[in-house]
Amino acid sequence: MKNFDKLLVLVVLFLTSCSQNNTNFYNQKIGNPYYGGVYKVGDAYEIEDTLYFPKKDYNFEEIGVASWYGKKFHGKLTSNGERYDMYRMTAAHKTLPLPTKVKVTNLENNKSVILRVNDRGPFVKNRVIDVSMRAAERLGFKEEGTAKVIVRYFSEAPVYDKYGNLLTKKNNIINKVDFYSPQKKIHMKNYSLLIGSFQDKKNVENIKSKLEGFGGLSVEKNKVNGKILYKIILGPYKNIMFVNRIKNEVLKKGIKNTKILTFE
Incomplete structure (x- = not known):
């Protein structure tokens, strides 16, 4: 009986150790679960024939269905280069800058949490946010799988x-090269969308405001026949069908x- 009790204690200790190792499997030496990421708003992108336009929105508010994701993605890179940990208070959203903090309230039980958005998704109809397993537990809908929330x-x-x-914004912009290489992206893409050329700088600012969230927007300043012209371009992109969809959205x-514009 004593031997059985000892064996039971060893099993419990082993399982506890496994659980702790699983929780901190990638940040034990560093001591920071959110290391290695970058700040990014991101370019427009397409998932299953739907276009998404990431942008900053300090007044953002959205009501819809929340879901949660867990073991299948545990330990994998998030969209901004951090690692997903289902035991942390994080979430995925389709358009908010990464990372961003949001307040999520379960409208069915009034429970609220603050979450770090560091991933993209969910790409399922009517779902507005995907939260970690721990967040789903805290919001009280882990067993149900989904809940109506306000974000x-x-x-x-x-x-x-x-x-x-901790990175400053200046340093973080420089370090974006470590995760998303602009050189590689440009090499793969061979289409851009010319919005137009303008003399009036107010027109330029107005158009830039309208196109906020499209991503990849650049303004080239040129002197033509003694006049200053501002050329506005979106891109580059790698798929002509995608560019045509951007053109329609514009x-x-x-x-x-x-x-x-086509580049060979």
Whole structure:
């Protein structure tokens, strides 16, 4: 009987150790669970014939269905280069900057949590946010799988380097190269959308405001016949069908006569 009790204690200790190792499997030495990520708003992107336009929105508020994701993604890279940990208070959203803090309230039981958005998703109809397993537990819908929630912007979230040290915005922009290489992206893409050329800088600012969230927007300043012209371009992109969809979305903003540019 004593031997059985000893064996039972060993099993419990082993399982406890496994659970702790699983929780901290990637940050034991660094001591910061959110190391190695970058700050990014991101370009427009397409998932299953739907276009998404990431952008900053300090007044963001959205009501819809929340779901949660767990073991299948545990330990994998998130969209901003951190690692997903189902035991942390994090979430995925389709358009908010990464990372961002949001307040999520379960409208069915009035429970609220503050979550760090560091991933993209969910890409399921009518779902507005995907939360971690721990967050689903705290919000009281882990067993049900989904719940009606309201998501509100809460604040910006800090970003840390690969050693777990806090990054300033300036340093973080530089370190974006470590995760998303602009050189590689440009090499793969061969289409851009010319919005137009303008003399009036107010027009330029107005159009930039309309196109906020499209991503990849650049303004080239050129001197033509003694006059300063500002050329506005979106891109580059790698898929002509995607560019045509962007062109249609730009038209919906009231911007006409855009032109697709092709690069060999």
